[in-house]
Amino acid sequence: MVHHRPHSAAGPPPEFGTDLHLELHGPGLRAGLTDALRQAVRTGRLAPSSRLPASRSLAADLGVSRNTVVESYAELVAEGWLTAQQGSGTRVATRVPEPHRAAPDAPRAKPDEHRPRYGLLTGAPDLANFPRTQWLIAARRALTAAPHDAFGYGDARGRMELRTALADYLARARGVYAGPERIVICSGFHHGLALMAQALRVRRVRAVAVEAYGLDLYRDLLRNAGLYTPPLYVDESGARIDDLARLRGVGAVLLTPAHQYPTGVALCPERRTAAVDWARGTGGLLLEDDYDGEFRYDRQPVGALQGLDPQRVVYFGSVSKSLAPGVRLGWMVL
Structure with a gap:
């Protein structure tokens, strides 16, 4: 977890309101940073229109290269999560999905409590009797014997x-x-x-x-x-x-x-x-x-x-x- 450094009095403060908390996960630094920022926007921790740290500043805080931050910002701008304008810095886009709020816990039904015993829907077979084992055997046999062109567009x-x-x-x-x-x-x-x-x-x-x-x-x-x-x-x-x-x-x-x-x-x-x-x-x-x-x-x-x-x-x-x-x-x- 990384906390952004307090800004010095020499320049205007960033507009995040609170420290930027990021947990980097995943196989690569850039992917982890991108996922962490995307999640912060999605959950509402980064509010619409709030300004993100400069790439050089965030790179120093995270101990990563500036290019990593620049590339991550660019990817999120392309996806529509962030916006970037000359002189305005990088900001959270104004139109992002509403933060997900969990619904109130409902009483949990016991397993199969409300499941009908018999399915009498017209035109519907007994889906529980689908021959899964035979289907898997047949599919494996067909895939093994199939020529390469079987996976092309083929005959309409x-x-x-x-x-x-x-x-x-x-x-x-x-x-x-x-x-x-x-x-x-x-x-x-x-x-x-x-x-x-x-x-x-x-x-x-x-x-x-x-x-x-x-x-x-x-x-x-x-x-x-x-x-x-x-x-x-x-x-x-x-x-x-x-x-x-x-x-x-x-x-x-x-x-x-x-x-x-x-x-x-x-x-x-x-x-x-x-x-x-x-x-x-x-x-x-x-x-x-x-x-x-x-x-x-x-x-x-x-x-x-x-x-x-x-x-x-x-x-x-x-x-x-x-x-x-x-x-x-x-x-x-x-």
Whole structure:
């Protein structure tokens, strides 16, 4: 700890008000001085507009070179903590974060006292069951075998190894028909739908029909992209595909055919066929959100609509339900 020397009567006193107390920590003198000054400003010990010692004076007090102090002052000026003007010396900047004040101590809850026993949030997997050990083993194996170019920018569609594995998995598990060249990796359905909305605008599509019961989040995303979103109503057999004939200007339809959200019904076979016929007859696209197609507890899984016409169905999937949304991994099959 260093105390600044009292100023002599020969010149104007510095404007710190109190002695400057600095504790230098860290591997280097300059870094330690910079951190100490930054902390003094952040906590309010050095008030806004107060003048710091001259570099020569502070260097003598600390027993360091003047260049060390000059460089430290310059770094803090560049970061906005200090200001330096000719004839005015180095001062604490007037606009700095308010000193942090600890909140009053609140009563401490016992561990798990307020944690719910069961997680019933819709669309959320059991995060406690994330396969950490298997994930770590797989990641280590992949990193060991990865070529150097795997860490570059690479193909905008995603690594070929990942797209090849996905093409094989989707064919086996969901009946999706596509090679890896038609798969685009994204960070989830929201990201994929945003990209598709841009592509639809380029195709001069004006409207995308959306199931009347579903997440406002996706309707809002399409609307923000400049697309009209007329509702497509749902009954016990799924989305009412015949209603599309009465909707004008629709160039695409957003569907959850395997498991409509939130009603839970599957699109019946006749309406699946009707949806494909509509797309073929109008040149439109079906956007298939297969958000939880791998999971069924009441019946056998329903295969993807995409298999009926890979040229007219854009298939979306992710690992948000099968692994965890934090993995941020999704895909589009175009």
